[in-house]
Amino acid sequence: MTRTAQSFAEGDADALALVLSHPLSFWGGIDVETGRIIDRSHPGRGQQVAGRILVMPGGRGSSSSSAVLAESLRRGTGPAGVVLAVPDPILTVGAIVAQSLYGIRCPILVCPIEGIRTGDRVHLSSPGTGTGHLELTLAF
Amino acid sequence: MAFHLTADESAMLRGESGAAVAFAMEILSAFARAVGAPSLLPITRAHIDGCLYHGQASLDFVERMVAGGGRVRVPTTLNVGAVDLIHPELVRLTEAERASARRLMTAHEELGCHPSFTCAPYQTRFRPAFGEQIAWGESNAIVFANSVIGARTNRYGDFIDLCCAIAGRAPAWGLHLDGNRHGQVLFRLAGFGRSRPPTDALFVAVGLLIGSLAGERVPVIDGLPPPRTEDQLKALGAAAATSGSVALFHAVGITPEAPTLDTAFGGRMPAGSIEIRPADIARALGQLSTVPDGSPITAVCLGTPHFSRDEWARFLPMLRAMTPGRSVPIYVNTGRATLQALEAEGALKGVDEFNLRIVTDTCTYLTPILERMDGTVMTNSGKWAHYAPGNLGVKVAFGELEDCIASAAAGHVVRVTA
Numbered sequence: 001m002t003r004t005a006q007s008f009a010e011g012d013a014d015a016l017a018l019v020l021s022h023p024l025s026f027w028g029g030i031d032v033e034t035g036r037i038i039d040r041s042h043p044g045r046g047q048q049v050a051g052r053i054l055v056m057p058g059g060r061g062s063s064s065s066s067a068v069l070a071e072s073l074r075r076g077t078g079p080a081g082v083v084l085a086v087p088d089p090i091l092t093v094g095a096i097v098a099q100s101l102y103g104i105r106c107p108i109l110v111c112p113i114e115g116i117r118t119g120d121r122v123h124l125s126s127p128g129t130g131t132g133h134l135e136l137t138l139a140f
Numbered sequence: 141m142a143f144h145l146t147a148d149e150s151a152m153l154r155g156e157s158g159a160a161v162a163f164a165m166e167i168l169s170a171f172a173r174a175v176g177a178p179s180l181l182p183i184t185r186a187h188i189d190g191c192l193y194h195g196q197a198s199l200d201f202v203e204r205m206v207a208g209g210g211r212v213r214v215p216t217t218l219n220v221g222a223v224d225l226i227h228p229e230l231v232r233l234t235e236a237e238r239a240s241a242r243r244l245m246t247a248h249e250e251l252g253c254h255p256s257f258t259c260a261p262y263q264t265r266f267r268p269a270f271g272e273q274i275a276w277g278e279s280n281a282i283v284f285a286n287s288v289i290g291a292r293t294n295r296y297g298d299f300i301d302l303c304c305a306i307a308g309r310a311p312a313w314g315l316h317l318d319g320n321r322h323g324q325v326l327f328r329l330a331g332f333g334r335s336r337p338p339t340d341a342l343f344v345a346v347g348l349l350i351g352s353l354a355g356e357r358v359p360v361i362d363g364l365p366p367p368r369t370e371d372q373l374k375a376l377g378a379a380a381a382t383s384g385s386v387a388l389f390h391a392v393g394i395t396p397e398a399p400t401l402d403t404a405f406g407g408r409m410p411a412g413s414i415e416i417r418p419a420d421i422a423r424a425l426g427q428l429s430t431v432p433d434g435s436p437i438t439a440v441c442l443g444t445p446h447f448s449r450d451e452w453a454r455f456l457p458m459l460r461a462m463t464p465g466r467s468v469p470i471y472v473n474t475g476r477a478t479l480q481a482l483e484a485e486g487a488l489k490g491v492d493e494f495n496l497r498i499v500t501d502t503c504t505y506l507t508p509i510l511e512r513m514d515g516t517v518m519t520n521s522g523k524w525a526h527y528a529p530g531n532l533g534v535k536v537a538f539g540e541l542e543d544c545i546a547s548a549a550a551g552h553v554v555r556v557t558a
Binding site: 008009027032062063064065066067068070071073074075087088089090092093094096097098100101102129 | 163166167170171173174175176189192194195196197198200201204277295296297298299300
């Protein structure tokens with residue numbers, strides 16, 4: 001099934017979804033060396049974001065998350081793409097900076113996230129502005 | 141909402157003012173769309189919190205600006221530089237990375253930023269005036285600029301603060317706009333005796349309480365006693381931005397956008413109010429100290445945010461009168477400009493008989509500066525007391541300035557203020 005979405009950072013991605021019930025702050029929340037969630041208070045602690053389509057209700061916390069997302073993308077430990085229910089300026093900046101500096105794309109789309117489950121296959125096509133698309137293949 | 145650039149801004153985005161400006165405009169435009177801003181607006185100042193090293197990407201970003209001929213378009217100050225910040229375990233630095241962290245500071249200077257390295261740019265000659273549109277980073281500076289001065293900024297941070305400085309623009313949204321600056325939740329001080337002096341601790345506690353309860357709303361405080369100096373409002377704002385994410389507060393009859401309760405709320409009165417009583421203050425302060433009175437201390441830390449001229453003027457005579465000796469070091473964080481002024485005046489003459497350690501350009505809660513990290517540290521800062529146990533692993537006792545000096549003299553936590 002396909003959903004239309006608002007596009008905030010450019011790129012195409014095809015990967016398995018990691019769905020988080022709560023917003024994650026990248027700063028203090030992700031170990032950039034491994035891509036694991038390390039925030040002790042986050043229910044997704046221990047999960048791996050590297051190479052996944054990160055799906056969550058929104059962004060959260062410190063503006064330093066921009067730098068941490070860009071750094072994780074540089075190291076190859078960042079997500080393949082991000083899907084949010086509401087726009088997040090901090091993650092958007094991190095993705096755009098990584099694209100400009102390293103040519104690494106991390107598409108960011110905003111659309112309803114209901115019905116997406118961890119392990120579902122998600123294809124994102126995101127032009128950077130305007131409308132993008134999310135194609136969902138359920139895991140089972 | 142459609143996003144619109146002026147003809148000048150479109151030219152900047154196309155690269156007509158150089159590669160760095162185009163890069164800054166690209167990022168600003170994306171940020172503006174993500175926050176729903178319809179346009180950009182001109183700014184007159186910036187304060188950059190980008191000297192903290194979060195990895196190679198931080199440095200590559202600034203180097204891109206340097207290589208693109210970047211130059212800040214407005215007077216721009218720099219926040220404290222520290223090689224490694226609040227989560228030292230997250231940034232394991234090699235020698236090469238340490239060099240990168242230092243380069244981060246000098247690259248910012250090459251972009252024309254003023255090497256102020258202070259978290260209190262409002263104490264410098266770069267202080268904005270009422271109504272100025274600015275783009276500031278650092279939570280305590282943001283809340284001070286908005287609340288105490290009446291300048292206008294949102295909470296800016298990594299990458300975006302520098303983009304604003306280089307483009308001379310900020311997205312037109314949030315606290316830049318009149319309509320978003322009115323109060324949304326009322327805190328009323330009740331049950332306090334009229335004759336009680338406004339202690340530092342009262343301002344810290346009120347800050348902690350509004351920070352933890354206001355959420356995303358703009359808090360209005362009614363019944364706050366007139367502060368001794370603006371430093372008490374500095375302490376309140378820093379605490380509110382520590383326990384929560386307050387970027388603007390109003391104090392009725394005290395801060396510039398709140399001459400009356402009605403004005404503070406823009407004519408729309410709140411549905412209800414939250415009462416702050418003496419017992420709430422005592423509870424908030426009690427939670428700041430992690431050890432009981434009488435515990436031995438290994439250091440005193442003052443000046444978070446950076447100690448002002450007024451605070452030095454109050455502290456130095458107190459130090460000379462109370463003569464705490466040399467057994468417990470007293471660390472004071474302050475801006476380098478403030479220190480230069482004190483030295484020029486000879487104000488520090490004779491302090492060698494005390495174990496006074498003056499720290500500039502950074503802060504004792506960020507970096508391992510303290511000689512001993514195994515004991516209890518006493519502080520008069522709510523922000524220091526909140527962050528240091530997590531950052532440094534120390535235990536903390538919170539008290540008034542007088543209590544801190546008396547405890548340094550005694551070697552353990554004593555309270556000389558009622």
